Amino acid sequence: MTEKISKCGVVAVLGAPNAGKSTLVNQLVGQKVAITSAKAQTTRARMLGIALHESDDAKTQMILVDTPGIFAPRRRLDRAMVSAAWEGAESADAVLLLVDPVKQRRHELEPLLESLKDRPERKILVLNKVDVAKKEPLLALAQDLSQKVDFAEIYFVSALTGDGVPEMKNALAALMPEGVWHYPEDQVSDASERLLATEITREQLYQQLHEELPYDSAVRPEQYKQRPDGSLEIHQQIVIARESQRPIVLGKGGSRIKAIGEAARKDLSEILGVTVHLFLHVKVDEKWAENKEVFEEIGLDWVR
Ligand SMILES: Nc1nc2c(ncn2[C@@H]2O[C@H](COP(=O)(O)OP(=O)(O)OP(=O)(O)O)[C@@H](O)[C@H]2O)c(=O)[nH]1
Numbered sequence: 001m002t003e004k005i006s007k008c009g010v011v012a013v014l015g016a017p018n019a020g021k022s023t024l025v026n027q028l029v030g031q032k033v034a035i036t037s038a039k040a041q042t043t044r045a046r047m048l049g050i051a052l053h054e055s056d057d058a059k060t061q062m063i064l065v066d067t068p069g070i071f072a073p074r075r076r077l078d079r080a081m082v083s084a085a086w087e088g089a090e091s092a093d094a095v096l097l098l099v100d101p102v103k104q105r106r107h108e109l110e111p112l113l114e115s116l117k118d119r120p121e122r123k124i125l126v127l128n129k130v131d132v133a134k135k136e137p138l139l140a141l142a143q144d145l146s147q148k149v150d151f152a153e154i155y156f157v158s159a160l161t162g163d164g165v166p167e168m169k170n171a172l173a174a175l176m177p178e179g180v181w182h183y184p185e186d187q188v189s190d191a192s193e194r195l196l197a198t199e200i201t202r203e204q205l206y207q208q209l210h211e212e213l214p215y216d217s218a219v220r221p222e223q224y225k226q227r228p229d230g231s232l233e234i235h236q237q238i239v240i241a242r243e244s245q246r247p248i249v250l251g252k253g254g255s256r257i258k259a260i261g262e263a264a265r266k267d268l269s270e271i272l273g274v275t276v277h278l279f280l281h282v283k284v285d286e287k288w289a290e291n292k293e294v295f296e297e298i299g300l301d302w303v304r
Helices: 021-029 074-087 106-117 135-148 165-175 194-211 243-250 252-272 290-297
Strands: 004-016 045-055 058-066 094-100 120-127 151-158 218-226 231-240 277-283
Touching: 004 021, 004 106, 004 165, 021 045, 021 058, 021 165, 045 165, 058 165, 094 106, 106 135, 106 165, 120 135, 120 165, 135 151, 151 165, 194 218, 194 231, 194 243, 194 252, 231 243, 231 252, 243 252, 243 277, 252 277
Parallel strands: 004 058, 004 094, 094 120, 120 151, 231 277
Antiparallel strands: 045 058, 218 231
């Protein structure tokens, strides 16, 4: 029996906020590594997912860079998100542009298309959400976008149901260069557990507070330690910008924060495969978004 060729490469996943990048990365990896939510701009940290692919002649490791949604930055926090996105796309072997054909406003894609145009990597256009999109406008959009950028391939998928994803994954794997794997076979993400844990809590904040959640909130890791029985004790701080936001997060008699903590704890226990004890504390810090230390803790570089 001949040995299979080893291949390894980086795929940058670009797209507007809410296009479904995190859902797609999770689908390609086969488990939850990036958080998803119905609210735009959820992805703050640059998270990696690692997808494996095997064909008749090759075993391929694809390092997926799940970039934060790209949009015109104003605040420092937003600028850091955008800078992290482009850093992710810097040395990729393929760039995948993911578009939500239902909600995406065409003109808002313009800056992204413009910057993609001259990039040297192979570019792949992926139109997402085919489970809810109508066929004719979808084809028209594909045609329109490929007039602007020279896409090597175009795929129609549903990141949610997985429809069309295996075909797209085959094509991506074929584009990866020969080389040794960068990560061990069982590793699915390079995000540290500490950071992943705060992302899980933040996902619950989004899900349970819906529109009431102040945009300028963050979850900071405080303590992360293993107890002698092997279980994990995790303390996190939910930072909000104003005292008036505290009752929203706490809920009546603390019921909200309790539900948030309970759901996050369950999710974390499942993902990490150990019993988790999660403690959440609410802190008011008007200036947290101007604090370098907080930025670094939540996995962002400090940009001016
Ligand atoms: N119907 C449908 N919904 C989808 C599909 N893919 C993603 N979604 C939904 O679209 C919303 C956004 O998905 P995310 O994966 O969080 O999007 P994102 O691009 O990572 O968003 P940011 O973190 O804001 O950059 C979620 O409610 C998903 O469930 C799909 O194929 N079909």
